[in-house]
Amino acid sequence: MKTIPRRIVTGIRNGKSIIEKDAIISNVSEHFPGLIISDIWSTDSMPVKLEEEKIIENIAFPHTPKNGSYFRYVQIPPDKDLGIIAEQGQSHPLMHQTDTLDYIVILSGEIYLIVDEDQTLLQAGDIVVQRGTNHAWSNRSDAPCIQLAILLDASK
Template sequence: MPSQQAQISDLPSITTYLTGHNSSGKAIVEANRPANWTVYDNKEMAFNVAYTTSQFPPNLNDNTDIKTYDKVLSSGKLGLVNPNGTVCRTVDFAPGFECMMHRTQSLDYGIVIQGDIELVLDSGERQKMGPGDIAVQRATMHSWKNPSTDKWARMTFVLQDCEMLLVGGEVMKEDHGRGTEGLPMSGNDA
């Protein structure tokens, strides 16, 4: 079962800044929220959900999107993907750690922020990525490995729901793999 706790890596802390407007229409920072980490796989991987939307396009009027985000997050039912929406998540990977082989039914942008990462595909293909590199993950079965023996690595992901993917007549369903017990299924592949 995952647990909420303080950051486990030695990487810089994260704060999410939510902008909005004051009564005269000028841009302001409405809120700043420190990271809230969920730890998995014997403290070798941690998630921080910076933001999520639940419809496309999002409704920003009267802070509807912020209220919905707070409700989704507090429900404890957010999977890797938010059906009909997006999820912006930062993931820290311990030295030498390779996360579970998994698939989401989503189109994801995975950006390496710090350290090196290997994208590992179920075909056996591996792609080394460094800071600033971006993987466009298109509902494939994959994992991420931190090849360093002594340094944490960090990626930020933006996941967006997608149409059901069929390959050879087979639905490519969500599959969390090992180590994510307690993480709800997204429910967008039915």
């Protein structure tokens, strides 16, 4: 699996569908060693304006635009490669809460989804519907986990 994905964007010219862009993602960052984030697309309205391209600043914990969405590809390295040691009974050091509805698909590898009162092992093909809860990702394996995430603006 590629660390940085290729993005193909379609469009319409003269009433016909076309491939408007075809390139490796350039909006990529490595906020922690081995944690590769490729931001693919975002929107800032609903309904979406199809003719508009919008990519927002690539940060570890993004701020999804009001009434918008955020699409990202993430490679999460093993915890040991990040120097993360989660002690029994203590909160994971990367625990955070979002204010979005997130659709997350595990593309390869495995990772634990940790929430305040529980955790579960996710493997390739598993899908998470993350509803604005406190959570962390813990990769206890020896290989990176690749996930695809779509974050939608939400209200409580």
